[in-house]
Amino acid sequence: MDSELRLGVFLCDCGNTLSKAIDFSTIKTDLENLPDVTYVNISHDLCLETAQKAMQKDIEDKGVNRVVVAACSPELYEKGLISVIQAAGVNPHLLSIANIREQCFWAHPDKTKAAKKATTQIKLALNRARFLEPVEKTRIPVNRDVLVIGGGIVGIEAALELSNLNLKTTLIEKEAILGGKLNQFPNLYPLQVNPEEMLAARLKDITERQNIDVLTSAELIDVNGEVGNFSARIKESNEEVVRNFGAIIFASGYNTQFSSQIYGFELSNNIITQSKLEEILKFSSEVKEIPKSVCFIVDVSGEHSRVSTLSALRNALGIKEKFGSEVCILCRNLKIDGAGLEKLYRDCRNNGVLFIKFDHLPEISKQNGKIKIEVEDVLVSEEQVSISYDLLVVEETSVPPPDSRFLSSALNIGLDTQGFYQENNIHLYPTASNREGIFFAGNCHADLDLMRALTEASNVALNAYQLLAQEKITVEAERVIVDPNKCRFCLTCIRACPHHAIREVEVDHEKMAAQIVDLACQGCGICAVVCPAKAIKCKDGSDEQILSELEPFGEHV
């Protein structure tokens, strides 16, 4: 820390509007008499460039090394002010702001009280400034390779886009071939795209790329390290390999599962799942007996799956086109909230697909080798309709891939209530995990149709690129620090850290201590709060800063 504190205070009266209620010149004199205050300035428009230029010059000329600003909301101008003080050679963490406009004069009708509050806020900011500590930036070399887990269409697309962005990618797939669900789908309605052609074009593209390495029959076992320097253990066939990566993208997709408990019956030769039907449609030339009438049922196990409605619509039209069978879809609410799905629904209807909507689950029984369905059609009447079909196609629920639970605990990444991966922030960072450098794309974390999944593939590719675009990542060093002498190595912080940013290190002959990994730390300060030994200090909110901020309130208590 600098030997001498030189505080510079910049007051802004917002175009003279605030000076009606409070006498800035008195405050200025008061502040000037306080110890360590080197310079006090009153401005009218600190948000404008000219005033900010003057501020920069003042900081430089007076040798100010801590800056206090009393103006409007930092939400609006903090970032701008940070660049000003940085340009003046002051560390960005040495800025303390008092919001005297929105939080004082605009919030309180009583101007005398507002003025009193403003004075307190300024003192508070000034006290805090005394204990601010600089945080320096450091550049840490990173590995620029990316690991993509899952060779379905999302993984393939992400790998291709990463390759376009000149990043080397390893794509691992647990099956023997790439393509995932695309190998299974007979068509991709509502898109007029052939899944085989789509896949073939991409596979050809992948083999031509120098910077994509594909490992099939391969599974991720464990990951050590942190963003920029992950080391992943991968089991390929029966061999184990360790490779290093800068970022990891999960595109492991979803599995489907039929649950007989919900339906109350088992699968049989005339009750089949969507995946089984897709197999039949895919290899239709081998089908001996064409079902004359087929009924689909969805929304039984849950009402909220985009994927199961979509496969029913897609396969209903597929069956109509291939076999000309009589087709009916039973559903509660048709999920058509995706591009082209309303049109697909209309195409189904125009091709003669019958839609029956129910509120109560239909009764299903077998009769003379046929499936008898008794259902109350809510659109027609209150009466039960009795219909009979050769084949019943039941929906499957989407479930997370079997290894996601294991990987989530091995990698310390979150799962949601269904067991799918949990995003860091569903609004702001929908493809980021709770760990820096680990991303999710596609149906391994959300219920998406193909176009939405492709959008996510692009998003993660760009996010990974942004992280690894340079040889080194710039991070703030030692924003949070552990005092190894105080650390009792109780592991509380390691357990509490949501970002997997604390590791164990040996500090001195067998004495172990916690250490913050700057690359992974997001500065949330949870560890500093939970540490029972008070061994962890968060420089942007240390105990000294907070206690000093409370001091001005002592006068009122």
Added chain:
Amino acid sequence: MTNDNVLVIGGGVAGIASASKLADNGFQVYLVEREPIIGGHAASFGCKATETCSQCSVCLVSEKMREVTAKPQISLVVNSEVVRISGSIGDFEVDLLQKPGVVDPEKCIACGICTEVCPCEPKKGIFLPSPEAIPHTYILDRTQCLRFKGAECNVCQDNCPVGAINFEQKPNSKILKVSAVIVATGFEAFDAREKGLLGYGMYSNVLTGLDLERIINGQEWITLPSNGNSPRNIAFIQCVGSRDEYIGHGYCSQVCCKYAMKFAKLLQYQDSEAKVTIFYIDLQTTGKGFGEFYEACKKTIRFIRGIPVEIREISPDELEVKYEDLAKGKIAKENYDLVVLSIGIAPRKDSWDLAKILGINLGNYRFFDTQDTLDSNRTNIDGIFLAGTCHGPKDIPESVAHGIQAASKVIQTLKARTA
């Protein structure tokens, strides 16, 4: 890192997301917005949280807007429209026309004096459009301002402490040289007047979803326009302007079911006695976490299948809704004090003009079209990309994701050219 400039047309969430990502990756970005402030439709929406967050994603908008001011690589050009474009990828030349704004955003310090002194009542002629407005500047409403009604009023100009107000500004033109263009011009809310029988614009207590958004955006309680009371018996009508081939909107708008249910919960939160009925065709309850929300809605909200055909005002505070009772197979009538039309997303009426200027294609339902079905960003013109709802209905997080996708495609395309 790169010398490429990119033009983003439209400062809504999708355009902002594109601009912000391009800036992060070292590009210089011109973000052109025709309005005086950015944020587009989403900036006029309000938070729908009750005692818990309802995940409407509106908070994301101001977060994204602030990214624009924080990134010096983004040059924001407001009040402007693209009038001509020439050249090709790597070398586009774009003519912008900047409408004269009365308040100079470069000078305005948002002190609020102009609004204080403005003689217009009750609605002021000059005001801060939103507490989070970016650029953070006051704007003048020509429909309110006395000066534009012929009066000799100079009060705001005379009182402005920084001289930011100037009535004499002239339209300005500007030429930009850019390597690629992202079109993110957004949507237009369906005009509910087209459905004349629903009475929007005729009956004061028939509102649209967008009207409710604007009310709660001002952090106000939702009240009945006719008498200012809290609504007790509310009907929501879904698919107004969506899933309707007859008016050329044969698509699902993808946002209305979710916002209607969130509003319904909010109305019941503000008045626990409020009864809400939602008339629908198919409820779209997909999306992460929304299933649980819908299950909670089922406990307090009445859902009726079928879209009412007619609304009549039987007294200033009472509306009669005529619908088909499917269970009984008859026409039924019910009275409500407030009817909310869940209007959907429509293509902008002027999208044809921009399509002509840029030479890009319009597709189904007059949204902008892409060249390849599997690539939702690339248009028929190399170097021009789409982002957000100008390509088709999307919610806020999807618009952001699509904006980022467009940025990704621009970066990949320009990289391939220089390689």
